Amino acid sequence: MSGFPILTLLTALPLIGAAIALGAGRRARGVALVTALVSLALALAVWTQLPADGSIGLVERAAWAPSLGIEYRLGVDGLGALMLALSAIVTLMSVDAAHRVHLQPGLYFALVLALEAGLFGSFTALNFFHWFLFWELSLIPAFFLIKLWGGARRGPAAMQFFVYTMAGSAALLVAFLAMFAATGSMDFPHLTLLASSGELEQTVTAHLGPVMVWLTLGVLAGFAVKVPMAPFHTWLPAAYAEAPSPVTMLLTGAMSKMGVYGLLRIAIPLFGPQIAQIRTPLLVLAAITVVMGAWSAAAQKDLKRVFAYLSVNHLGYCLLGIFALAVPGTDAATRLSQAAALNGAVLQMFNHGLTAATLFWFVAILQQRTGGHRGIDNFGGLRKPAPVLCGLMGIALFSSLGLPGLNGFVGEFLIFRGVFPLAWVAATVSVLGLLVTAAAILTVIEKVFWGPVAEHCAGFPDLHGGERLALAPAIGLMFLLGVLPRLVLDSVNPTVTNLLAHWRF
């Protein structure tokens, strides 16, 4: 589709909103809410305009700095559009959840919207330079949101988050500069084309010597931090716990997807054969991420840390699916398994974003009403004063558990369906993760919802009408995608087929 630059508009919109919010003072939340709603509408409009064959559509190109191989080039396929929709949904939820920002609301909501712009930009960019700009752009607002509005130990948490991610970014940047030096291009589609014919490796090796493996590791490290993958996850619990809950919704719901997206858009297409070579250690790490995440979640006492580790666990399934499919071989059975794993991973990205954001929303509500309490043991018997809250939060928890009929199940099932034939040991070990996750989630339900009513839960007000109305779409979407995964898969599957056709391992 030529003509109307809808993607540029989509990216610019939150930035405009941010500028207005900055000066809007007390009314900043309203500005942010309107901006987020319009962005969501635009993102859904993009969803309807996708090319049916799963290729990249809505392309916008303009010369930017041709001598540096930098071009303004945007476009989305099913994967990108799904991530746009997710970012828009999560941002809207986050703004909705941020009821009481007393400290500089203008700045707070401006940063949230800037973060949204960063997300939109990085999910639509098709040129490394452009993409990197937005990748970094999203990092800075996230840092300040943690640093200025976070909890008691926000300083170290924000710093750790920033340093880790920056280290990852630096590794990415070096890798791409090396590739630019060799090929003179920073363009994803162009580089993908080179990689799929094997030319990329030849050119890089010819110019720079046998560094391809190092470049691969650099790029992988950058994304592994972001997702995160064990052992690069250590920044996460502190950052997620110390960030104000609405910000954590953004971090886990949308930002963590930038890492997975990067693996799919950059790492796998460009470094397929290298990743296939080191597939076994990567699978080991993915399985560790899954199982460790689940066990850690079961051991935590702080609700935010429980959910933080559950996020590690859930994104571990994505990693598992993505690394497992990195096998050479084009026979029908392998193709089918790869397609299943990739469909599952993409669906899981969306599902996790929705569910994790909803769970942290509930934490925000709990904190708001009990003066900041969020320890599992601080609650108890919440069902009595707040049945509606517990019912809805229970649905979100079961979605996270992967109960059939809710969204989480389908993605995980497809991942396991795909991974099993390709890497059965990793799949079997990871099934353990499912089990431990179940124990962790049931423990939360038992401790928070049941038992004698804890002292500061006594006068706990249940969700009021506005909150119910705000949460209803998220919960409804969980049911809808659980029963009709086709709503997403019908657009994702062509993209998956298209991606797999262009990847070489």
Added chain:
Amino acid sequence: MLAWTIYLSFAGALAEALLPKGRNALARRLALAVTVGGLALAVAGFAAGMGQERTVLVDLPWVPSMGIHYLLAADGISRALVLLAGLAAVAGVLFSWNIELRTNEFFAFYLALIGGVYGVFLSFDLFLLFVFYEIAIVPKYFLIAIWGSTRREYAAMKLALYSFAGSAMVLIGLLAAYATAGSHSTGLIELAHAGLPASFQMRCFPLVFTGFAILAGMWPFHTWAPTGHVAAPTAASMLLAGVVMKLGAYGCLRVGIALFPRGLDPWGFSFAGIGSWRDVFAALAAIGIVYGALVALAQSDLKFVVGYSSVSHMGFVLLGLMTLNGIGVTGAVLQMFSHGILAGLLFAIVGRIVYERTHTRQLAELETMHLSSKLPFAAWAFAIAGVASMGLPGFSGFVAELQVLVGAWKANPWWTVAAGAGIAVGVAYTWRAAQKAFFGDAPPNPRLHEHGREFAAITWPEVTGAVMLTGVSLFVGLYPKALLDAIEPAVKALLAGGGQ
């Protein structure tokens, strides 16, 4: 028509959940109406399906790229078990008539569980079957954890984790089968026809069978069952023993045996008389029969007696499945039906009729209460259900266990010996429990004198439920053909390979 049992139950669950608080009477009546409606559909579907082979009810593409279909179908086995679920559901509501705590929520979870159970029995797509199987686990957890008694949190968590562990094993096996078959479909029939290599079936069968058998209470994975049954509120333990354990046994048959028939072949070597997975599971089933009966004999809590007797009776089902001959497997399916009815009745008597009045289940205390004169209805209902479940001719248990024994004799006479020993102990524990609980003659205990007062009269739902379940057991015992005509052809078709 049968597919509507599922939708009706889920719609009922939703309606119950949305019901305003405090409308307990309405919630009860609604639940009764929904379950009676489900039963009517089940009966109509059973009657309409007589003489027919497998009929497809619904077939819609669900996740087309992965070959996953929303495929509901029914053969004789499904129809019989759907009928069982319908009966158990109605009885469960009748025996929950006195639930006053969050009544509408109770019935919401209850009906969701029923919907999941119907779904499992009617799914002919593996993915769909797994979905319904999982859906059934969660309401069960809530029913026990919220409305349960003795150590309910522990029991609920244990049950949920055992169930999830079983599901995880099943999931691994199913994915392996799906991948190995290279099939583009998750349909049970397609997978059964996929020609999985024998060596693969050997490896996969024990995993899937064990995964399902956990829920069927197979020794030594049975330990969730007694604690779960005891902790559960009456209706939930009725459903747990009555239908949920059957889900496990049904999965063993419909998925384990139908998809991996070669998994039961001899290994080619034998160790201590065990030469195949068939021998292994038959041995475990036989141990379960005898062990469950012996433990039941030693219990001091009446509900634990019934709980362990379920382990023993489910051993017959698993043993029947392992005979792999028409009569034995038919017996197993009939035993599922029969035990579903009788275990439901026993739990209803123990948990609702007796415990709600005496507030104790300890045999030593019941012995001092002389219930046979104070609650004659309960005493006679228990006596009838007890003799029926120990296998008295004229009741459903007899026909079922006899077929299992005959089938087992054909397969391996030693199995019959073990099962026979189990029956003998079964007579003993039933006798002991009935004697102590209802016909005791110990002097009244002054410490328990408060129980000496008159007990509340038996209510109409209790009578209706007990009469209905006894009647069904008697009917099946006297005219087993009604069910066998449906079950036998389906079992033969299933065993003949080619799946179903």
